[in-house]
Amino acid sequence: MLAPVASSSFENDLERIEILAASPVTSSALLERNLNCIYEQAAAARFDDYDVVSIARVAPAVMYRIFDLRVGLREKLAHYEMLGLMTPAAVQGFRDVFRVLRYVSDMLGEIASMEPNTSDPGYLLRGFTGEENNTLINYAFYRDGRSVAFQSGDVILVRGRAHNSAAIARIGDVDSQFSHIGIVHIDEQGSHWMVESLIEDGAIINALGKSLDHHIVRAVLYRNRDADFAARAAKSIFDYVAASRVRGGKRILYDFSMRTDETRNLFCSKLVRLAFSQASEGSVILPKYPTHIGRKNRDFLDRVGVATDMTFAPADIDMESSFDLVAEWQDYRETANIRLQDFTMDKIFEWMERYNYRFEETSAIKLVALLGRFSSHFSEGAKQTLSSVFPRVPSNMPRKTVAVVAMLHKTAEPIYLELQRQNQQQVIETGVPMHGLDIFAALEAIRERCGNRIGYLVR
Incomplete structure (x- = not known):
């Protein structure tokens, strides 16, 4: 091929x-x-x-x-x-x-999709909607029309648009294209919910439509072959998270450690793991093929808060033989952009390992981190109001993690924008986007030009 x-x-x-x-x-x-x-x-x-x-x-x-x-x-x-x-x-x-x-x-x-009016980024596409080619459906699950019929217990794997989404997808030894995962619950009234764990909110229940509207570029629908078991898993985790969100309940915070051996706090895939473990009384433990986190650059991982060498990464569900791939959706107006983000993050991590680059905090970054930590104690309404000034920071995110996330974004963004301009120019001239080898070559040219300081990375 x-x-x-x-x-x-x-x-x-x-x-x-x-x-x-x-x-x-x-x-x-x-x-x-x-x-x-x-x-x-x-x-x-x-x-x-x-x-x-x-x-x-x-x-x-x-x-x-x-x-x-x-x-x-x-x-x-x-x-x-x-x-x-x-x-x-x-x-x-x-x-x-x-x-x-x-x-x-x-x-x-x-x-x-390079036809007039089809690449306008001004409107939001909900996951599993759009033109005919946005959603690819497994023929075994094809029904009348192009819409996807969800079932309780379906697992949805997604990728967002932010640089930290690329970093999450690339944090293990296995390069992936996904940064988040959640499980669908359909209640007795037929309402569709997504049970998930978000960095800023911890374990939460959102309307499925809201989750699929959440600035995603890629989404894949997986379905366990035992429908009754999957529905029990969804109901179990729905009830578990719902109990934590009522007045007086103990909130389940996001787990930055990426460890799977305790459930006091949950990151997104560990929430899905807990759902199927609870429904099977511990006999089904995901994933079959976990992601290893063995990068030499422990400095970055320590700042993020990762405290394990093996985890359940969202994309590990891709390798679960007990789950069928039902449908896959992409927003082709944005896929080139997240590809550039992926390759940028590949190189940033490579530079850290090969050339010993490290993030160096400035006074401005220290201030941003302090403000972010301070904002974590505000009410949710105040956080939403101030989100345009500085990010919504959960109460358990350490200052060093706030700082390194800010530095990662501010380092990756100008690199990404330069690549984006090069890619757009190539599309104009040739009709095709940049090849991966050309993207990597452009990234190396940026490193050589920048020398010992690339954004907040210092060699």
């Missing part, structure tokens, strides 16, 4: 990977090799090697072929587990393939 050299037939190149993905395997070595081949070919793909007009014409169909390819690979997970083929290298291979194919599909969606 997507050969790294010029080709007269984009679809023929895609067919080569479809054949490779469908090929039976009998050993972990063969599985690892096939996954690696798919990843390398897709990662090396350049759309300017093809006829862009032709690609735009066939893009919707090709996006579905890539989506179906990923669905097919996921459906084999349980079989490969039964055969004992899911080595750490195979797990990593699946993660890499899912990630790179999402990027390829995003770029196809961007190319296909």
Whole structure:
């Protein structure tokens, strides 16, 4: 698929990977090799090697072929587990393939959406709405029309627009494209709720529509194959969180440690983990393949508050064989932007490790952190009123965490804006967005130009 050299037939190149993905395997070595081949070919793909007009014409169909390819690979997970083929290298291979194919599909969606009035960012798209190509639906769950019918116990994986969303997605050894996860509960009146844990609010219950309106760019709907079990999990965690939100209840704060071994506080994935653990009386413990946090740059992780080497990252649900991928939604007006954020965060973390860059607080940052900590003691109404002045900070977020989040944003934002201008210029000139290798090259050029100080990063 997507050969790294010029080709007269984009679809023929895609067919080569479809054949490779469908090929039976009998050993972990063969599985690892096939996954690696798919990843390398897709990662090396350049759309300017093809006829862009032709690609735009066939893009919707090709996006579905890539989506179906990923669905097919996921459906084999349980079989490969039964055969004992899911080595750490195979797990990593699946993660890499899912990630790179999402990027390829995003770029196809961007190319296909470059028509007048379709890329206007002035209006908000709710998750799982929009034009026909915004939502890709697993054929096994397709119903009349294009809308997605939610069920109680559905798990929704999302990605927001902020730089800290990119950092959360990239904080482990596994690069992912997601920063948050929640579970759907449908009550007896038919109202749809999202039970989730947010940094600023802790564990909370929001109307599902509100959560899907929350400035997200990507959302994936997963469904446990045992519908009754999933519904029990949703009801259990709904009741648990609801009890904490009533007058006199003990609020469940956001857990910055990323540890999964206690439940006094909850980060987003640990809330989902607790839901299924409660419903199964402890027999179902997510995830099967946890994310390792083994980066050498412990300074940054310590400032954020991470206190573990292994966690349940939102994207780990991507590898759960007991969950089906039902539907996937993207806002193609914004997918290029979060791709630039992802790659910017990749490089920032790499620079920290390879060149020993560290965040250095200035007097201004110290003031911002102090104001942020001070604001955490305000009422929720006051926090909302002042949110345009400084961020809504939870009462348990340490000053050093407020500071490093502010420095991360202020370091990443100018880099991102420079990349965004370069990407927009390339789209104007060629009709295709920047390739990942070109983005990384541009980032290295910025580092070399900036020298020993990149924003708040000092070498």
